[in-house]
Amino acid sequence: MRKLLFVWASLLISGILQAQTTTIRGQIADTSEKKPLVNAVVALLSPDSVLLQHARTDAKGNFVLKASDGKPYLLLVSYPKFADFLDVVKPVGTEFDLGKINLIKKSVLLEEVIVSQKIGAIRMKGDTLEFRADSFAVRQGANVEELLKRLPGLQVNQKGEITAQGERVQKVLVDGEEFFSDDPAVVTQNLQADAIEKVQVFDKKSEQATFTGIDDGEKQKTINLTLKEDRKKGYFGKAKLSGGLPDYFENEAMINAFKGKRKLAAYGTMANTGKAGLSWQDNDRFGGGSNMEYNEEDGYFYSFAESDEFNTWGGQYNGEGLPKAWTAGAHYSNKLNNDKTHVNGNYQFYKQNIENEGANTSQSILADRLFYNNSTRKTSTMNLKHQLSGFYDVKLDSLSSLKINVNGMQGQANNSSIFSSESLGDLEQLINNQDRRLSSVGDRQQMKTSAIWRKKFMKAGRTLSVNLDQQYQNNATNGNLFSVNRFFDGNGNLTNTDTVDQVKSNYSQSNIWGGRISYTEPLSKKWFVEANYGYRINNSKALRSSFVKDFNGKYEVLDSLFSSDYAFDFNTHSTGLNFRFNGSKIMASFGSNINFADFRQKDLVRDTVYKYGFTNFFPKANIRFKMGAQRNLNIRYNGQTAQPTLQQIQPILENTDPLNIQVGNPNLKQEFRHNLNLNINDYKVLTGRNVYFNFGFNFIDNAISRADNVDAQGRRQFSFVNVDGNFNYYMYTGYWKDLKKIKSSFNLSLNWNGGKNNNFVNNVKNTNTYSSMGGQMSFYKNKEKKYYVELSFGPNFTRNVSSLRPDVVTKFWTTDSRIGGSIFFLKDFELNSNATYQWRQKTDVFGEDRNVVLWNAFLSKKFLKKKTAEIRLSINDILNQNIGFQRTANSNFISENTYSTLRRYWLLGVIWNFSRNPGQK
Numbered sequence: 001m002r003k004l005l006f007v008w009a010s011l012l013i014s015g016i017l018q019a020q021t022t023t024i025r026g027q028i029a030d031t032s033e034k035k036p037l038v039n040a041v042v043a044l045l046s047p048d049s050v051l052l053q054h055a056r057t058d059a060k061g062n063f064v065l066k067a068s069d070g071k072p073y074l075l076l077v078s079y080p081k082f083a084d085f086l087d088v089v090k091p092v093g094t095e096f097d098l099g100k101i102n103l104i105k106k107s108v109l110l111e112e113v114i115v116s117q118k119i120g121a122i123r124m125k126g127d128t129l130e131f132r133a134d135s136f137a138v139r140q141g142a143n144v145e146e147l148l149k150r151l152p153g154l155q156v157n158q159k160g161e162i163t164a165q166g167e168r169v170q171k172v173l174v175d176g177e178e179f180f181s182d183d184p185a186v187v188t189q190n191l192q193a194d195a196i197e198k199v200q201v202f203d204k205k206s207e208q209a210t211f212t213g214i215d216d217g218e219k220q221k222t223i224n225l226t227l228k229e230d231r232k233k234g235y236f237g238k239a240k241l242s243g244g245l246p247d248y249f250e251n252e253a254m255i256n257a258f259k260g261k262r263k264l265a266a267y268g269t270m271a272n273t274g275k276a277g278l279s280w281q282d283n284d285r286f287g288g289g290s291n292m293e294y295n296e297e298d299g300y301f302y303s304f305a306e307s308d309e310f311n312t313w314g315g316q317y318n319g320e321g322l323p324k325a326w327t328a329g330a331h332y333s334n335k336l337n338n339d340k341t342h343v344n345g346n347y348q349f350y351k352q353n354i355e356n357e358g359a360n361t362s363q364s365i366l367a368d369r370l371f372y373n374n375s376t377r378k379t380s381t382m383n384l385k386h387q388l389s390g391f392y393d394v395k396l397d398s399l400s401s402l403k404i405n406v407n408g409m410q411g412q413a414n415n416s417s418i419f420s421s422e423s424l425g426d427l428e429q430l431i432n433n434q435d436r437r438l439s440s441v442g443d444r445q446q447m448k449t450s451a452i453w454r455k456k457f458m459k460a461g462r463t464l465s466v467n468l469d470q471q472y473q474n475n476a477t478n479g480n481l482f483s484v485n486r487f488f489d490g491n492g493n494l495t496n497t498d499t500v501d502q503v504k505s506n507y508s509q510s511n512i513w514g515g516r517i518s519y520t521e522p523l524s525k526k527w528f529v530e531a532n533y534g535y536r537i538n539n540s541k542a543l544r545s546s547f548v549k550d551f552n553g554k555y556e557v558l559d560s561l562f563s564s565d566y567a568f569d570f571n572t573h574s575t576g577l578n579f580r581f582n583g584s585k586i587m588a589s590f591g592s593n594i595n596f597a598d599f600r601q602k603d604l605v606r607d608t609v610y611k612y613g614f615t616n617f618f619p620k621a622n623i624r625f626k627m628g629a630q631r632n633l634n635i636r637y638n639g640q641t642a643q644p645t646l647q648q649i650q651p652i653l654e655n656t657d658p659l660n661i662q663v664g665n666p667n668l669k670q671e672f673r674h675n676l677n678l679n680i681n682d683y684k685v686l687t688g689r690n691v692y693f694n695f696g697f698n699f700i701d702n703a704i705s706r707a708d709n710v711d712a713q714g715r716r717q718f719s720f721v722n723v724d725g726n727f728n729y730y731m732y733t734g735y736w737k738d739l740k741k742i743k744s745s746f747n748l749s750l751n752w753n754g755g756k757n758n759n760f761v762n763n764v765k766n767t768n769t770y771s772s773m774g775g776q777m778s779f780y781k782n783k784e785k786k787y788y789v790e791l792s793f794g795p796n797f798t799r800n801v802s803s804l805r806p807d808v809v810t811k812f813w814t815t816d817s818r819i820g821g822s823i824f825f826l827k828d829f830e831l832n833s834n835a836t837y838q839w840r841q842k843t844d845v846f847g848e849d850r851n852v853v854l855w856n857a858f859l860s861k862k863f864l865k866k867k868t869a870e871i872r873l874s875i876n877d878i879l880n881q882n883i884g885f886q887r888t889a890n891s892n893f894i895s896e897n898t899y900s901t902l903r904r905y906w907l908l909g910v911i912w913n914f915s916r917n918p919g920q921k
Helices: 002-018 106-119 144-150 184-188 207-212 280-286
Strands: 021-030 041-045 051-056 062-068 073-078 085-089 095-103 122-125 128-132 154-156 162-164 171-174 196-205 219-227 233-244 248-259 262-271 292-295 300-303 322-336 341-365 370-395 400-424 430-456 463-488 494-522 527-549 555-558 564-582 586-603 608-628 631-642 660-662 671-684 689-701 703-710 716-723 726-739 744-761 764-783 787-802 809-825 829-840 852-863 869-876 884-890 893-899 905-916
Touching: 021 041, 041 062, 051 062, 073 095, 085 095, 122 671, 144 154, 144 184, 144 196, 162 219, 171 184, 248 905, 716 744
Parallel strands: 021 095, 171 219, 660 716, 703 744
Antiparallel strands: 021 062, 041 051, 041 073, 073 085, 122 128, 128 196, 154 162, 196 219, 233 248, 233 905, 248 262, 262 322, 292 300, 322 341, 341 370, 341 893, 370 400, 400 430, 430 463, 463 494, 494 527, 527 555, 527 564, 564 586, 586 608, 608 631, 631 671, 671 689, 689 726, 703 716, 726 744, 744 764, 764 787, 787 809, 809 829, 829 852, 852 869, 869 905, 884 893
């Protein structure tokens, strides 16, 4: 026993002698005042945070601790109202002096955190790009549209359409929900920028994908505006009253009253300055465009009914013509019962009149000759709309919910137009000319309702959802057509004349019913699967009646050639299987839907039935790599089948333009579109640098393309055929840098798009190769309450060549250069000026000068106690150079369109920004 004790004591003494003791010294002081801190606690901890020893500082802030030489320790310093200090120390030698350790007050540290957040103007949160609104200075009283123009990667054109990193923005939300409607311009042009805390840009998934977490491939580029907390209490708004010469006015008002989660808002506008233009979304609701709609649940395209031959509902304003518009809207939303019930309701009224005069010059490239057309037009359109929309979303229990959506619209339209045209040959010899008059009035009603029940089970990832929906639409149009067509020989002598004089009555109706069930199941912690089945039935009818004059001069004789009565029914079965992988660095989804569609068209006049069917595939895949906190890479593939329209297979003859007649092709096959997209976003917080890149490539198998036949007298007959080899691509990349030393920002963006289209002209295959490339450089500098200035320069080059005549190449440069800014002087005055120089290169076909300088300016004076009111004198197009102009080049056809547009006018107005926010600082 004594021997064991002796051995143990010997080993202990040996260990103590070998492990030298180190004395750790230091001094604790206040960073700001440079004073020593008395009685501060200094603790020494082991690497696993076990307290070994501690000490307090003396009157001079000094401390002494003992530790073993060469071992790592945690040093913790604590003092009231100061932030804790924590560091790793590894003492060496007998004496180890840490010197002076400065502590920071918590209040000062908090201020530094706030400042650093402001410097971090951009963040990447998953797939969402987030901008801190206050980090991008705009002038006082600016709206959201002006704020968006300041954000890197975002562009807003003259129509108010928003592009985010090369993709068009389709929705603008406020605090995550629709505000009045999904028309972006309603929000961006009426909501004030200083009410916004964050601007979030992301690809909005379908509601089903958001619920299940399994990507179905359907996305909409979306902007979400989050309001500042103090703006969610009380009310705020804006009122503007202005008028000027010659006979221009622009009046608007908007009020928002928020209380907690309840939102009340209303707005109204009256303007003839293009302030409230009908957007492309509204045009679709009116029935303009192709009348084709994509159903994201079942994955197929379908048609409500046939297109209106008068284009009655195509009265959107896109800068063409002189508009007058009246709009109004109201919004209510609230969350009740501890957020178990969510109610949202919207009403919108819209009326717009557009008067327009324009001309068009075009060149058609044929295999053996060139063909020219010159035309003039005078149009008058009126569109009026009432729309109600809303939803009721209730949580039935902790695991299930029910949501009901309702959307109804009633519209009226009244259009008239006068056309005059002439067609010329290679030697400018007259081939034909035409005088044509059209007029129409129409009424339209539309109703969409849906209900979706969702349930989550106790097992994470297991869900079930059932969706039912209904759509109804009818459209009634009455109109007149009068056309005189004259044809000439090669020497300019009149050979024959064709006259059309008819009254037309059109009616169409569509009823659609559908349902879908979807089930998801977790396969593991990271893998999930979704299976779905849907059924839909569509019953439509279309009646067209054309009447010519009888012997008494009354339009009572039915023209059977241009009259029809069709019933159009089809039903679809769809099913799909999709997988999703959720990893820490990688998220991926892939799968496919398959759709079986049966179509049945019955001619009620001739008592004949035409049947056809399609099998459609919709593969999709998406993968996202998280390469860092502010860096993402996304790759997405989407494949979809598109079947021919009824009009392409078996067209109903219409003669609103006797020089352009369509015939059907019952042998048309469906086309398959492959869409591939790659997106990279990289943001450096500390240096304030953002780099973004977006690339897409689309190619089409069995593409549905046109086959045109133009005879010697210039009459065009066209149908549709399947072709291979069609593709297009696009690339958009940008670089944004915050130049902190000079307190400004720099933005550089480049874009490139092009492709190949194949068609047939007079039975000869034509391949059209087209491309367009350009860029924009912009610089912005702001000094608060002093001035701001912005400069930009954007060149673009277009090239188009047709294989029919490779010697005829269409190519031209265009540039848009802009300089603008404001000077704030005498405290309350602002002088704002911006000028844009648009340069268009002349070509062999388009030889006229289209170069203009658009110069706008205003002088304003703020008044009232908080400078919330403003009197403003503004002048639009000071040099009176604005021209309506558009140039296009596609296939074997190039054209230049000129039209009436807003020119010089001035306005004198008063603007009042009002608010009462109890929580506002």
